[in-house]
Amino acid sequence: MRNYTLVGLTGPSGSGKSTFVKSLLECGFALIDADKLAREALAPASPCVEQLKMVFGDDILRTDGEINRSLLAQRAFSSDENVLKLNEITHPRIFMQTLKMIKEYMSRGERLIVFDAPVLFESGIDVICDIIVSVIADRETRLERIIKRDNISRELAAERFSVQQSDDFYTSRSDFVVDGTGDKKYQTKIAEMIKDRSIRKGGG
Numbered sequence: 001m002r003n004y005t006l007v008g009l010t011g012p013s014g015s016g017k018s019t020f021v022k023s024l025l026e027c028g029f030a031l032i033d034a035d036k037l038a039r040e041a042l043a044p045a046s047p048c049v050e051q052l053k054m055v056f057g058d059d060i061l062r063t064d065g066e067i068n069r070s071l072l073a074q075r076a077f078s079s080d081e082n083v084l085k086l087n088e089i090t091h092p093r094i095f096m097q098t099l100k101m102i103k104e105y106m107s108r109g110e111r112l113i114v115f116d117a118p119v120l121f122e123s124g125i126d127v128i129c130d131i132i133v134s135v136i137a138d139r140e141t142r143l144e145r146i147i148k149r150d151n152i153s154r155e156l157a158a159e160r161f162s163v164q165q166s167d168d169f170y171t172s173r174s175d176f177v178v179d180g181t182g183d184k185k186y187q188t189k190i191a192e193m194i195k196d197r198s199i200r201k202g203g204g
Contacts, residue, residue: 004111005198006102008129010120012164014142014149015135016180021116023184023191029198030110032101034094034117041093042067051089056082077160091123098125112198121173130201133194134170137180 007029011017025031041048044065052072053061060072076086098115105113120126137145139161146157171177175197178190 003202004102004106004113005130005201006128007112007114007131007133007194007198008120008126009114009116009133009135010118010126010174011135011170011178011180012137012142012167013118013160014145015137016145016178017116017118017135020133020135020178020180020187020191021114023187024114024194026188027112027191027195029112029114029195030105032098032105032113032115034098034115034119034123037094037097037101038090040097041090042069048089048093052086055085055089073160074156077163080163083163087119087122091119091125094123095125111202112195121169126173131176131194131197132174133176133178134174135178135180136167136170141181 007024009017009021009024021031042052043049049061049067052067056072056075060068060075062068072086076082094117102113115125115129117123117125120129120132126132143154143157143161146152146160147154150157176190176194178187182190
């Protein structure tokens with residue numbers, strides 16, 4: 001039995017994952033942020049960027065060499081096929097960096113690790129997780145959060161929703177399901193339950 005526990009945290013966009021992550025960190029978890037790894041994978045002149053240009057067009061690259069993330073998201077989320085193409089390019093890099101971070105955390109004595117990944121199942125990284133947690137919220141709440149967070153129109157936010165998975169896609173695969181609209185006390189209680197389960201599985 002390995003002496004750490006990896007918790008995979010996922011859920012649809014706007015569900016409240018970032019807020020719940022804070023409760024897990026307060027309970028002693030170390031964080032691996034898939035979105036941060038994805039941003040690092042898109043560093044100027046990286047292999048991922050070159051592949052993305054070939055698939056989504058040279059104009060997704062700004063004059064300073066950085067990815068125009070808004071334009072990339074608009075094209076990538078325009079269809080299931082394009083989402084798949086994006087994932088096929090970025091997921092292998094994220095997977096390797098995840099393994100590297102787990103090794104680094106272990107060397108520092110961390111035994112409780114949460115991997116925050118919106119596309120946990122699609123990337124295949126769920127297979128190395130000991131516990132799966134999904135954060136879910138109603139559609140209108142998520143819609144309003146995305147509009148505010150990304151500063152986009154309701155129409156564009158709704159378009160992104162059209163290529164997202166259903167709630168059941170997440171809940172049917174999870175050990176814990178968290179209400180992303182729950183208050184601080186509720187989320188802390190769930191985080192503590194996840195910590196207790198993690199310790200019993202070998203972490204801590």
